[in-house]
Amino acid sequence: MRGSASVLHLDLDAFFASVEQRDKPSLRGKPVVVGGTSGRGVVATASYEARAFGVHSAMSTREARARCPHAAFLSGRFDAYRETSRLVMGLLREVSPLVEPLSLDEAFVDLEVAAALGGLDIASVTAFGEELRRRVCEVTGGLTATVGIASSKFMAKVASELDKPDGLTVVAPGDELDLLRPMSVSVIPGVGPATRERLRRAGIHVVHDLEQVSEDELVRLLGKAQGHGLWRLARAQDDRPVVAEREAKSVSVEGTYDTDLTDRRLMEGLLTRQANQVGARLRRHGLSGRTVSIKVRLHDFTTLSRSSTLPSPTDNGATVGRVARSLLADLDTTGGVRLLGVGVSGLADWVQDDLFGEVENEREEVLVLPDAPRRTWSPGIDVMHEELGPGWVWGSGKGVVTVRFETASSGPGPVRSFPVDDPMLSRPAPVASDEGQEAATDPPAP
Template identity: 60%
Template sequence: MRRHATVLHLDLDAFFAAVEQRDKPSLRGKPVVVGGLGPRGVVSTASYEARVYGVRSAMRTAEARARCPHAAYLGGRFDAYRAASRIVMDRLRELSALVEPMSLDEAFVDLAASDEARDLDPDALHAIAEQVRADVASRTGGLTASVGIGTSKLMAKIASELAKPDGVRVIPPGTEADVLGPMSARAIPGVGPATAERLRRIGVTTVDEVRAVADDDLRSLLGRSSGAALAALARGIDPRPVVAEREAKSVSVEDTFEIDLTDPRVLGDIAERMGRRVAERLARSGLSGRTVTLKVRHHDFETHTRSTTLAGPTDDARVIVRTARSLLSEVDTSGGIRLIGVGMSGLADWVQDDLFSGAPEKHEPVDAPDPDPTVTTAGARARPGGPGGRRWVPGADVVHDEHGPGWVWGSGLGRVTVRFETRLSGPGPVRTLDADDPALRAGTVEA
């Protein structure tokens, strides 16, 4: 346990949805849902206005539409989210050299590495957190953040949760047990539905009740490692350090299909595109990998993975694709496949070249869907849409030669509806155009 509250956790509020509301004036103050838009789509983020109707992240989009049919459902713009995240992380690095991003919208900061914040009292820490929040809002054009400060990662994250939305909470040293005690055991990291059910069966639902259980009993119930970890966390003891760089362990691409697929040739083509996408990501990151993994989810939701470890690390698309196809050939697809994924692990920053492979193959552009539903519209590009022309994804940035910049409201039957407005313009007019209108093209993300 640290003697001082020197760990800060920042969490951007409803991040993806907030970026959309910031950039689309007509959606401000209205329910917005970002995520997969197909029949099997899943909600990534819901604005607070949508949460009032019970819409939550990880909920099926179909259920979200039933609960809140009047919300704006957007595919997402990953480039915009990355740009906003970069601004926030840069601000945190001004505060301390030790910043550990956990995702695009949250990070831990070790204030002990900051001359400005070391060993300050709770009031001074509160003022620093408020300044960070104010700077984030100013630099990102209005995005809000919740900030928590505590003696450990656990307590800092608990504090930011208590501060939501758009607030600050500092948990002073010595008060951890009082704060944690009344909370649900689910508030402790690692206590998911299965663990919570095991605890409930012995009459334990709160953190106070977890602390009342003997450590040996927790280890017997949950296993030696998990039981010991839970006993410590329930007391507010969390020795995990803030790590400035979080090393990537794998690179992968996966997709859930709108209908179950059975044709091995179709699945093989999809696996090939995914393998090429993985190779492109490895090359962009200057990485290579040794273990190729194929993930398959069958029609009954049973999920299996198969993997092969190569003789040496590679980023060669041909090798990855050949291995992925080989792994897929061992799978019975006759019952229908809901999801497949291709990944590479055992990463290294060097490549073991195959001296007999010939000239390297050029990585061709791939349109394989990404595991993150927001990535499929990164760059706000239009995709081939079959007989109806180009397919424009709701939320994507566009520009029209006559009407100027805007974003896709919806599309179908060869038509696309666009609201022409920008972050600074105020709510703009709506126009419906031909999906193949030569004057309409993909737009760019505002800085």
């Protein structure tokens, strides 16, 4: 355990929704929900204005609409999120060489090697945290971040949850247990609803209760790995280092669909498209993988998964697609499918180039099928009009797309409607960047 508060956890507040509010002046101060926009979609992020109505991440879009029908429901713009994340992660790496990104919107920073830090006393790290938050707001064009600083990764993460949004909490060494003891056991990583219920039945509700239980009893109750881990964290024991490069375990893409899919040819086409996206991501990061898996959620919410391991790693989307389609062939999908996903794990940094070369000539018409779901004008996406300039999709339907013309610096703009095939309306090319943290899994498709 460290003797100083030298681990910092930074969490960008309501990140996806905050980027949307930054870039869309008409949405500032209003409820915004980002994620799947259909009833079967899932909320990825909700702005704090939407959270006031009980909307939260992982909630179904259907329930979110019922709770906050006046919110703006947007499908998301990952290019904008990745670029903003790249700026923040770059800023963090300027202050310390040891930055461990956890996702696009959060990271650990080791302050023991931070060049700009005058010392590790509480006053110094507090001033550093305040200056870092100011610089994050500056570099992102107004986004806020909540920061926690403590003697371990666990306590820094706990601290960053205490003063949201736009806050800073520093936990002095020696104060960890006083902070933890009255908190619910769910504050400890790995204590989800099932584990929490098991602990509740044993009379364990808060961390102080957990601290009174022996390690052997916790192992009997929860199993060796989880029991030992909870016993340590209940005593604020966490010596995990900040690791600058976190090894990706898998790369995957999945989509949730408006209506149950029953056409096997359509499913195969969607899997092939997802496999090509996975292959592109693998190549972008110089990775390959041996194990191909698919995820299928049936009409009754039963979730099935199948996997197959190749003799050598590949980054070829056609190879991944071929295996994914063969895995689908073994499943009974006659009742309908509402979610499909493809993933590759067992990652490596080399490829057996010619092992599957014969699939390169595979016919490509299955990649885009005429009857595949189209999402050309998803709500929230950026668009460009040849005369009116940049804007974003307010909504679409019945052959019409409605656009609000505004940018982050323009102020709220006018709303205009066009035919969906208006030749003057187009989607701008995304900004290319090789930096930043790649999201391993896309949110559910609208």
